[in-house]
Amino acid sequence: MAYFRITLLRSAIGLPRRTNGVLQALGLRRRMQTVYHPVSRDIAGFILHVKELLDVQEVEEKLSKSELHELRKPQPGYWVEKRTSER
Amino acid sequence: MFGPFRPTFSLFGGLLWKRPWRMSRPQKYRLRQRLRRVDSIVATVDAALSKKGLTTRSLERWKAEMPTEEEMRPKDKYTMFDRKVKGYRKGVHKLPKWTRISQRLNPPGY
Numbered sequence: 118m119a120y121f122r123i124t125l126l127r128s129a130i131g132l133p134r135r136t137n138g139v140l141q142a143l144g145l146r147r148r149m150q151t152v153y154h155p156v157s158r159d160i161a162g163f164i165l166h167v168k169e170l171l172d173v174q175e176v177e178e179k180l181s182k183s184e185l186h187e188l189r190k191p192q193p194g195y196w197v198e199k200r201t202s203e204r
Numbered sequence: 205m206f207g208p209f210r211p212t213f214s215l216f217g218g219l220l221w222k223r224p225w226r227m228s229r230p231q232k233y234r235l236r237q238r239l240r241r242v243d244s245i246v247a248t249v250d251a252a253l254s255k256k257g258l259t260t261r262s263l264e265r266w267k268a269e270m271p272t273e274e275e276m277r278p279k280d281k282y283t284m285f286d287r288k289v290k291g292y293r294k295g296v297h298k299l300p301k302w303t304r305i306s307q308r309l310n311p312p313g314y
Binding site: 119121127129131132156157158161162164165166168169170171172173174175 | 238241242245246248249251252253255256258259260262263266301303304305306
């Protein structure tokens with residue numbers, strides 16, 4: 118199933134109240150927050166209403182919050198070759 | 205020229221708080237990037253909807269009416285119509301919230 122991956126890049130502070138309402142309808146509360154919505158006409162309408170504030174990609178899979186967090190994690194700087202318990 | 209009584213704008217008129225009348229080169233560059241970003245979002249939404257055989261009125265209207273960044277003339281990118289200004293054009297950076305709204309069309313003939 119296709120989803121829109123929507124990230125809020127610019128805040129809607131100072132913009133008309135309807136803009137904030139659209140962001141609320143999309144479930145976007147803060148900058149750099151990512152939400153997934155199925156591809157549909159009404160979601161497309163929301164996106165087009167606030168397109169200057171968003172980053173939008175079409176993706177096949179919906180990632181959970183923890184999976185997104187794993188993706189965003191930096192490299193640890195080390196890797197485990199062998200654990201002591203395996204010796 | 206120097207000293208406490210030097211003739212500067214802020215000493216003559218008090219508060220000096222004005223935007224330059226034209227945009228700098230990096231400002232124009234970032235404006236073009238933002239225009240392209242909006243174009244790409246519209247294209248993404250269009251592609252995603254057309255895969256499902258859907259479309260919306262707002263999308264069709266945008267595609268029919270709005271020029272893309274490549275199609276826009278430099279005059280329309282960086283300036284906008286204003287009836288109060290000599291020459292009927294002012295820099296687009298004078299528009300409130302100009303980095304977060306789309307200003308692409310101007311009245312024909314101006």
